[in-house]
Amino acid sequence: MRFGFVGPSYTAASSFIADEECINLFAETVESQGSITPTKSYGGANAVNIKSYFATPGVSLFSNVGVVSPGIVRGMCWTGDRLFVVCGANLMEVLADGTVTLDVHGFPILRAVANDGGPVSIAYNGLQLLIVSGGHAYCYTLATISLTEVTGLLAGVPVKVDYSDTYFIVYFKDSNKFQMSQVLDGTIWPGLLVNEVSVFAENIVSIIVNHRELWVFGQQRSQPYQDTGSAEVFDVIPGTLIEKACVSTFCPCLVDNSVFWVDQDVRGSRSAWRSQGYTPARISTYAVEADLASYADLSGLVTYAYQDGGHLFWVLYIPGSQWSWTYDVVEGLWHKRSTWNSDTATWAPQPSWNHVYAFNKHLVGDWDSGALYELS
Numbered sequence: 001m002r003f004g005f006v007g008p009s010y011t012a013a014s015s016f017i018a019d020e021e022c023i024n025l026f027a028e029t030v031e032s033q034g035s036i037t038p039t040k041s042y043g044g045a046n047a048v049n050i051k052s053y054f055a056t057p058g059v060s061l062f063s064n065v066g067v068v069s070p071g072i073v074r075g076m077c078w079t080g081d082r083l084f085v086v087c088g089a090n091l092m093e094v095l096a097d098g099t100v101t102l103d104v105h106g107f108p109i110l111r112a113v114a115n116d117g118g119p120v121s122i123a124y125n126g127l128q129l130l131i132v133s134g135g136h137a138y139c140y141t142l143a144t145i146s147l148t149e150v151t152g153l154l155a156g157v158p159v160k161v162d163y164s165d166t167y168f169i170v171y172f173k174d175s176n177k178f179q180m181s182q183v184l185d186g187t188i189w190p191g192l193l194v195n196e197v198s199v200f201a202e203n204i205v206s207i208i209v210n211h212r213e214l215w216v217f218g219q220q221r222s223q224p225y226q227d228t229g230s231a232e233v234f235d236v237i238p239g240t241l242i243e244k245a246c247v248s249t250f251c252p253c254l255v256d257n258s259v260f261w262v263d264q265d266v267r268g269s270r271s272a273w274r275s276q277g278y279t280p281a282r283i284s285t286y287a288v289e290a291d292l293a294s295y296a297d298l299s300g301l302v303t304y305a306y307q308d309g310g311h312l313f314w315v316l317y318i319p320g321s322q323w324s325w326t327y328d329v330v331e332g333l334w335h336k337r338s339t340w341n342s343d344t345a346t347w348a349p350q351p352s353w354n355h356v357y358a359f360n361k362h363l364v365g366d367w368d369s370g371a372l373y374e375l376s
């Protein structure tokens with residue numbers, strides 16, 4: 001491994017200014033307390049600002065769940081000791097050896113959910129899973145392996161779910177409303193626990209729970225809420241309105257004790273941000289922003305994060321793109337992850353759009369098949 005002064009992917013709007021690519025490699029600062037030079041194994045120069053390149057992980061097949069349920073891996077949830085996967089139109093449990101749980105007759109135990117071909121949202125309350133899939137909501141009780149559809153109990157068409165303070169929380173399509181379940185029971189949805197955003201007029205784009213606060217992203221602004229114990233449960237945190245919105249439902253991600261997202265609002269923009277309290281900090285570069293601006297539609301953007309080898313990576317999957325933008329939080333640098341298709345002679349994003357750390361493995365679901373991969 002050679003050492004040198006290395007950096008990120010940085011292809012500017014004009015290639016005459018900068019045309020640097022970092023594909024399937026990431027930089028790592030040399031933390032040695034000794035001294036090194038790029039041309040010698042030891043001696044001659046301080047290690048400050050010296051970095052090395054390492055290859056990004058490939059993938060190896062952990063489980064082909066598409067065999068038992070045709071379709072793509074649309075979402076996963078790790079409860080701490082059990083792994084649940086939605087592939088195509090079915091929810092299933094995957095075991096440590098990659099097999100799917102079977103019934104007494106030796107058939108896979110599958111529970112049907114609506115399938116629109118897009119990502120699913122899954123939350124866990126210690127007893128149940130709440131799955132939002134294709135405009136429907138389902139409550140799965142782990143003890144009885146029973147799945148109950150609860151869509152009809154909700155105040156709208158569900159889009160995404162999260163969990164906080166014993167409540168499942170869902171928000172609704174083309175609406176500024178979100179609703180909480182009964183305490184620790186996703187089969188009961190009291191009509192009194194429906195909140196309507198009052199601090200901005202637009203519809204909700206996404207939600208995410210961060211440090212027991214519910215962040216509600218609109219089309220132009222965002223508002224954090226907290227559990228105050230009032231009749232409405234979650235109330236606006238005074239003075240925290242954020243003048244930035246979010247591009248897609250599955251864009252916000254918890255990374256490094258913060259919320260990371262890509263914004264788009266009344267001023268335009270498409271830049272990446274992280275929360276610092278309630279004041280967002282820009283983490284994208286002009287080059288990343290130039291690429292994000294090149295897509296006609298980012299409503300399908302999906303992100304996930306994982307930690308490995310001391311690095312904390314935030315991975316952005318954009319349907320139809322040639323790569324997955326990845327931000328190394330520790331190094332503060334961006335790189336691209338891509339797969340070469342020799343049949344079509346084209347690049348495509350890394351085959352992953354969701355992630356769990358389960359069975360001491362980094363597992364990712366393929367956006368194009370029923371393959372559940374281990375980052376390898």
